Amino acid sequence: MKFEGYEWLAITIMISLFIFVGFIQGWSVSLVILNMCIISAIMTMGVNISWGYAGVINFGVMGFLAMGGLAAVLVSYPPITESWHAGGRGLGISFALLVILVIAVMYINKTVIQKRNRYILNSLIIFFGILIIRQFYLNATHNIEDVNPAIAGFLGGLGLPIIFSWIVGGLFAAGVAFVIGKVALGLRSDYLAIVTLGISEIVVSVLKHEEWLSRGVKNVIGLKRPVPYEIDLQNADWFINLVTYLNSSKLNNIIDVSDRQQVLNNLIIDGSGIFVKLSYAILFLIVMLIIFYFANKAQLSPWGRMMRAIRDNETAANAMGKDVVKQHLIIFVIGAAIVGVAGAMLVTLDGLFTPSGYRPLRFTFIIWIMVIVGGSGNNLGAIFGGFVIWFSWIEAAPLTTFIINQLTIGLEPTNALKLHLLDSVPYFRYLFMGLILLLILRYRPKGIIPEKVRHS
Amino acid sequence: MIDFLNSIIVLLNFIIIPGISYGSQLALGALGVTFVYAILRFANFAHGEIMSFGAMITILFTWFFQSQNIGLGILPTALLALPVGIIATIILCIISDKFVFQYYRYQKSVPVVLAMVSIGVMFVINAIIRIIIGTETIKFSDGQKFIMKAKQFKVMTGLNEGLALKSSQVITILITILLLTFTFWFLQKTKTGKSMRAFSDNEDLALLSGINPDRVVFTTWIIVGVLACVAGTLYGLDKSYKPIIYLNLVLPIFASAIVGGIGSPFGAVVGGYVIAFSEIMVTYAYKKFFVYLLPSSIEPTGLVQLLSTDYKFAVSFSILVIVLLIRPSGIFKGRVL
Numbered sequence: 193m194k195f196e197g198y199e200w201l202a203i204t205i206m207i208s209l210f211i212f213v214g215f216i217q218g219w220s221v222s223l224v225i226l227n228m229c230i231i232s233a234i235m236t237m238g239v240n241i242s243w244g245y246a247g248v249i250n251f252g253v254m255g256f257l258a259m260g261g262l263a264a265v266l267v268s269y270p271p272i273t274e275s276w277h278a279g280g281r282g283l284g285i286s287f288a289l290l291v292i293l294v295i296a297v298m299y300i301n302k303t304v305i306q307k308r309n310r311y312i313l314n315s316l317i318i319f320f321g322i323l324i325i326r327q328f329y330l331n332a333t334h335n336i337e338d339v340n341p342a343i344a345g346f347l348g349g350l351g352l353p354i355i356f357s358w359i360v361g362g363l364f365a366a367g368v369a370f371v372i373g374k375v376a377l378g379l380r381s382d383y384l385a386i387v388t389l390g391i392s393e394i395v396v397s398v399l400k401h402e403e404w405l406s407r408g409v410k411n412v413i414g415l416k417r418p419v420p421y422e423i424d425l426q427n428a429d430w431f432i433n434l435v436t437y438l439n440s441s442k443l444n445n446i447i448d449v450s451d452r453q454q455v456l457n458n459l460i461i462d463g464s465g466i467f468v469k470l471s472y473a474i475l476f477l478i479v480m481l482i483i484f485y486f487a488n489k490a491q492l493s494p495w496g497r498m499m500r501a502i503r504d505n506e507t508a509a510n511a512m513g514k515d516v517v518k519q520h521l522i523i524f525v526i527g528a529a530i531v532g533v534a535g536a537m538l539v540t541l542d543g544l545f546t547p548s549g550y551r552p553l554r555f556t557f558i559i560w561i562m563v564i565v566g567g568s569g570n571n572l573g574a575i576f577g578g579f580v581i582w583f584s585w586i587e588a589a590p591l592t593t594f595i596i597n598q599l600t601i602g603l604e605p606t607n608a609l610k611l612h613l614l615d616s617v618p619y620f621r622y623l624f625m626g627l628i629l630l631l632i633l634r635y636r637p638k639g640i641i642p643e644k645v646r647h648s
Numbered sequence: 649m650i651d652f653l654n655s656i657i658v659l660l661n662f663i664i665i666p667g668i669s670y671g672s673q674l675a676l677g678a679l680g681v682t683f684v685y686a687i688l689r690f691a692n693f694a695h696g697e698i699m700s701f702g703a704m705i706t707i708l709f710t711w712f713f714q715s716q717n718i719g720l721g722i723l724p725t726a727l728l729a730l731p732v733g734i735i736a737t738i739i740l741c742i743i744s745d746k747f748v749f750q751y752y753r754y755q756k757s758v759p760v761v762l763a764m765v766s767i768g769v770m771f772v773i774n775a776i777i778r779i780i781i782g783t784e785t786i787k788f789s790d791g792q793k794f795i796m797k798a799k800q801f802k803v804m805t806g807l808n809e810g811l812a813l814k815s816s817q818v819i820t821i822l823i824t825i826l827l828l829t830f831t832f833w834f835l836q837k838t839k840t841g842k843s844m845r846a847f848s849d850n851e852d853l854a855l856l857s858g859i860n861p862d863r864v865v866f867t868t869w870i871i872v873g874v875l876a877c878v879a880g881t882l883y884g885l886d887k888s889y890k891p892i893i894y895l896n897l898v899l900p901i902f903a904s905a906i907v908g909g910i911g912s913p914f915g916a917v918v919g920g921y922v923i924a925f926s927e928i929m930v931t932y933a934y935k936k937f938f939v940y941l942l943p944s945s946i947e948p949t950g951l952v953q954l955l956s957t958d959y960k961f962a963v964s965f966s967i968l969v970i971v972l973l974i975r976p977s978g979i980f981k982g983r984v985l
Contacts, residue, residue: 375969379972379976380759382759383906386906387968387972390965390968397959397961398962557771613779622774623776623779626769626775630765634751
């Protein structure tokens with residue numbers, strides 16, 4: 193694929209932003225922001241695929257991210273055998289019963305034709321089925337949560353390297369999205385927005401309160417990293433040699449041996465942090481480029497063309513023999529899966545899983561602002577939106593402090609208004625986000641890097 | 649017989665009274681969402697923040713009146729400040745319409761774009777609220793807190809169970825009745841109300857009949873402002889004011905509006921109560937109720953709770969999904985005001 197001039201400009205802007213921050217605030221800060229930017233860009237691409245390609249709205253970003261996060265826990269946390277002994281059997285029985293219940297409901301739906309009878313039978317069987325399942329289920333979960341509640345109290349995971357969870361997270365999110373899509377995709381777009389938003393809240397509240405599964409509000413900490421730890425690096429010979437080699441000119445100027453050792457130690461400590469963040473950044477960048485490549489390929493393929501046709505005129509596409517419902521479901525699931533991958537990466541980066549941290553403002557609406565600002569229907573636009581919005585989200589605070597200090601320069605430092613404004617610096621970022629969204633929607637409704645319209 | 653009375657009191661105290669007052673707050677909110685949906689034809693995500701804004705202005709003026717020693721005696725001072733809050737909220741609504749929504753209305757944008765725009769407005773109002781008043785929990789109800797305390801009731805009737813009646817609950821219910829009566833009277837009897845219904849039913853036909861769309865929209869925002877400010881203030885008075893709660897309140901409000909049949913004001917009110925009662929009933933532990941009713945030999949051992957209270961929030965959405973699956977147009981067929 194070829195980039196045009198303004199697209200190169202966008203890429204240059206993105207890169208130079210990080211170099212700028214690197215020189216002003218330090219490379220460590222710059223890399224922290226960069227990592228989150230890449231993850232945001234992946235989330236944005238996920239939303240962009242369903243919204244930009246096919247016009248399917250997905251306000252459930254938060255829920256899919258949380259599913260990805262759950263995958264990271266379930267894949268990487270070492271299994272807790274005591275918990276399995278305590279409640280594994282009960283859970284197994286209740287799961288088996290649940291499957292039987294679902295089969296029974298499906299059977300009733302097939303065989304009983306009269307609508308009223310069907311409803312009555314279904315509600316009866318579901319009610320009593322759930323009563324029975326609850327007995328086993330509550331018992332089992334209670335036992336599991338009693339196992340060493342201070343450090344465990346949940347089932348644990350598989351103990352595999354966390355990097356596998358990026359794929360598993362995508363699968364988890366896709367599974368949830370499949371169910372949601374089956375239920376809700378027939379709705380009009382603004383209903384769909386509300387319903388997906390609500391279901392994502394349900395997903396998060398399940399993760400928050402089913403402690404046997406995700407440890408709930410007690411959080412899971414200390415997930416294994418896919419990259420080396422700083423402390424190991426600081427003791428590794430090859431790393432010390434590398435730092436020495438990179439800074440040899442600077443070190444050679446210092447004559448005193450103890451001084452030199454001191455400087456070297458500081459350099460190693462700084463360097464190890466940067467090295468870890470850089471390795472994360474490289475890993476994330478690889479994932480982002482892979483997704484970007486395939487997303488673009490898909491967009492240019494006949495399938496992508498069909499998606500655009502469905503988006504632009506559903507009725508016409510339907511008349512041409514395209515299965516609109518099925519394609520909507522497919523693209524909704526794909527988009528959600530990519531968001532799920534990003535969710536797993538987010539937890540990998542943090543090394544901890546906090547279900548109560550998933551809030552719609554931060555994890556659904558901001559992502560949507562990224563999509564709208566970047567340009568829906570254009571993958572580079574999505575990445576650009578993710579980078580720019582996350583960057584301004586982070587850098588809004590220092591900027592606001594600066595502006596407030598400039599504006600109130602005439603006031604005394606103890607002035608009540610000035611203090612109040614400085615206290616509320618963190619909230620100005622919401623103001624910026626809202627204004628950016630409103631301005632873009634008004635003056636550049638297709639986004640900063642709009643979709644390319646191809647006439648072929 | 650005494651046991652039966654006791655069990656009824658338990659239900660009244662823990663389900664029916666809280667349900668009615670929470671339901672009234674949701675109903676007022678849902679009515680506002682419904683008005684925007686029926687006249688302006690988009691899902692207004694900013695509604696929760698508009699409610700919050702109204703409550704905030706009311707709180708600021710409550711503080712002002714308190715500092716001036718102006719009060720209403722046993723009634724909360726907030727009632728005195730409420731009119732100021734309403735005016736401020738109406739102004740906010742009209743400003744946001746003039747500067748933001750109007751453009752898209754003239755452009756005839758699709759509803760989704762307007763919903764996105766309302767998210768932008770939501771962010772801006774959200775920021776303004778947080779900058780002005782912070783994120784702390786604020787209790788601003790003063791005056792007499794209880795009309796009847798649980799203990800008084802026990803002494804009065806000699807029953808085992810107490811029935812507490814907070815004044816905020818009574819105020820909520822009274823104001824809701826007043827406001828709903830007025831709104832429905834306005835829609836059914838006045839000329840402006842009729843023109844609004846006509847506009848909602850068929851825009852083109854309404855324009856042909858000489859109805860001025862700007863006037864209809866203006867009136868709508870006034871009604872929305874009143875409803876939102878009152879709903880927000882009553883919610884804050886009943887629980888306590890916390891800016892973050894109102895964002896979470898948007899979802900049950902939408903659920904109420906859709907469950908009742910979006911676009912139908914009566915449906916929105918009913919939906920509000922449906923959502924409120926189901927949230928409370930599904931998550932209430934009925935043990936006490938059954939202990940009074942059943943003979944001691946078959947008394948329940950567990951809590952007799954369908955879902956733990958943690959899932960209060962999920963209930964409203966499950967209902968929404970079920971309603972959309974079984975009857976997509978809501979309980980009362982929606983889409984016409």
